[in-house]
Amino acid sequence: MKLARIAWAGAVHEAIESDGQLELRTPAFRGRRLSFDEVVWLPPLAPVPRARTVLALGLNYADHARELAFKPPEEPLAFAKGAASLIGHRAFTVRPDGVQNMHYECELAVVIGREAKNVKKGDAHDFVGGYSVANDYAIRDYLENWYRPNLRVKNRDTCTPIGPWLVDAADVPNPMNLRLTTHVNGVLTQQGTTADMVFDVATLIEYFSSFMTLYPGDVILTGTPDGVVDCPVGSVVVCEIEGIGALQNTLVSESNRTPSPTR
């Protein structure tokens, strides 16, 4: 099952994908179908009773590490983000004026389904609620070597699109063999497979849960393969993961933050 959270008719609704349409699950409109164009897509994450933990990985694909001239890490290179940087499918991400290198990062997002502490690798998949696609934008102009990647690079408003769907873990029999691609304005710029992760999903859950409790709704962004390129204002960026979804995002300038939506 593919779950979405959308805004429509003045309220937020949960919906599922059904024959290329959205089928609402909120009681007042249960069963009503809407086209993908009729709604505003929100991050496909149900509200949580505390600040959502969003963990992210750097250099978790050996080829991307080489691309950035780094040796793959021996321990996961993890950082944390504030959930306020998350936005939904078909949304707009602000590219600051004057930056030289702002690139997408297509990533498999793991959404935790059960409270996890001291989970062993072999049991880890039982703790996954579902998967989504994230685009963890980075602005390399702002990189500094203090707690790198620093928050000015990675924790900006609008810079973490996620969606369109939260796909039930049960519907993803092998998350470690999914093709990832990114297209910019229709041109293929990034491709890889989750099989090339340095630390796979189960290892990451074992690692994080060895020192911190993961709660339902927490998110792990598992890193990106090579093929990241600078995207100017106006770029339409589509990050796609086989079987999970295609996440579309458009870059806008600081001075033009409210463009008329184009479809």
Added chain:
Amino acid sequence: MSFDLPWLPGGTVYGTLLNFRREFDLWAPKMAQAPYQAAPKAPVLYVKTANTFAPRGAAVPVPGEVEIGATLGLVIGSFESNEAVASASQAQSAINHEVDVLARVAGCVLIDDLSLPHASYYRPAIRWRNRDGFLVCAPAVTPLREIDIKALKIEVRVNGAWVQTVDLSTLMRDAATLLADVSAFMTLQPGDVLLLGTDCLADGTRPRARAGDRVEISAPGLATLTHTLAAEVSAVRPPQGAKAPSGGSADTPVRSVGAYSS
């Protein structure tokens, strides 16, 4: 809000690194060297995730020695865009700047931002800073108008003995400047908490504590924070009646800090 009810952050908590003059100066000679290459320009922040939140009185599970990080948290109240804050800060005098920027702050609260010792500031310190219970919060938020942050001195005691005085007049970026500089690149949401940073001792280390210790953090006009440390239960749970795992001088092992166990 009653002083008897525990307070926990409602939003995301951001910590600030290297924001005290003493530690910054100690680090200065190393800043131009590898792997840092240059002194930090923007505020160096880290996220304290919700699993770290613990109320006053918590027995925080620790695997060994921890560093005490007494700090003041600014609790964000009203919502305002980055631009409003940033442009106000440029356009107005220093005094107005402070008033305008800090208008977003609902109040402040004493916090123990615990960490495992780590020597490098090159990579994010999730494994050292984001352990369960590693952000212990005083029980109440004090309105900003009741506190003169610049004049505040935070006292840290372990088992009743003084170990540190944190002097908030020695911040690299004072509260208003830090808030403005952070807001220049990200929006703090209502309920988020911005920590002003933790200071080191004269030798560059931080005060340390271990299982069995009682930590007290206090400052005039603010709700006092006390908590204890306890030996962490190992991943493989010992059979019932077994002794506490080694590695701590603990009395009783604890399973949870009690904040969010489900």
